[in-house]
Amino acid sequence: MSWWIWVLIGFVVLALEMTAATMHIGFFAVGAFVVALLVGLGVEMPLWVQLVTFTAVSIFAFLFVRPVLVRKLKLDQKRVVDTLVGTPAVAMDDIGAGDNGKAEMRGTTWSARNVGETGLVRGQRCVVAGVEGLVIHVRAS
Numbered sequence: 558m559s560w561w562i563w564v565l566i567g568f569v570v571l572a573l574e575m576t577a578a579t580m581h582i583g584f585f586a587v588g589a590f591v592v593a594l595l596v597g598l599g600v601e602m603p604l605w606v607q608l609v610t611f612t613a614v615s616i617f618a619f620l621f622v623r624p625v626l627v628r629k630l631k632l633d634q635k636r637v638v639d640t641l642v643g644t645p646a647v648a649m650d651d652i653g654a655g656d657n658g659k660a661e662m663r664g665t666t667w668s669a670r671n672v673g674e675t676g677l678v679r680g681q682r683c684v685v686a687g688v689e690g691l692v693i694h695v696r697a698s
Contacts, residue, residue, distance in 0.1 A: 558607060563593035580623060580632065587622075588615030644685045646695055648677040660695050668692045 567589035574583035588611040595610065596602065602610065627633050641662070650658035652671040660669035662685065671677055672686050673696030687694040 558596070558604060560593045560597035563589045563596060563607075563611075567593060580626065581619075584618035584623060585611075585615040587618045588612065641685050641688050641693065645698065646683050646685055646693065648679055648681045648683055648695070651679055652677045652695075657692075660693060662693060669695045671695055673697050 567586040570582055570586040570589060574580070574586065591614045592602075592607050592611045596607065644662055646660040646662040646667070646669070648658065648660050648669070649666060652658035652660075652669060653676040654671055654674055656676075657668065657670050658677075660667050660683065668691060670689075670692055671683075672694040673683075675697050677683055677695070677697060682698050683695040684698040685693050686696045
């Protein structure tokens with residue numbers, strides 16, 4: 558295959574990685590760019606050697622480069638919302654056990670779900686027990 562086809566494959570894979578943002582398939586672009594570079598420099602390789610080189614470089618980059626990048630970019634650390642657990646909040650509505658309502662936390666109104674065994678009355682202090690998307694799970698403190 559021509560070098561420009563490998564470059565095109567590399568950019569298509571990079572575009573797919575940008576839409577997924579998981580750092581799983583982008584390393585196959587590295588393999589495509591390495592093969593493109595080798596073919597572009599005039600290294601004679603039949604198609605099967607190009608495919609083996611692409612596969613080997615891609616797997617090597619995935620297995621050995623990805624873990625380093627994940628650590629450097631801190632993608633393996635907890636998300637910020639997980640640090641909200643244990644934060645005090647105040648019920649802004651009467652929220653029965655297992656029901657939804659509103660609660661104020663850190664000066665902002667949040668959608669809240671009472672995950673405790675007792676109901677909360679308006680103005681009662683509670684504590685964040687968990688976070689699910691934009692809904693905080695609260696229980697009586």
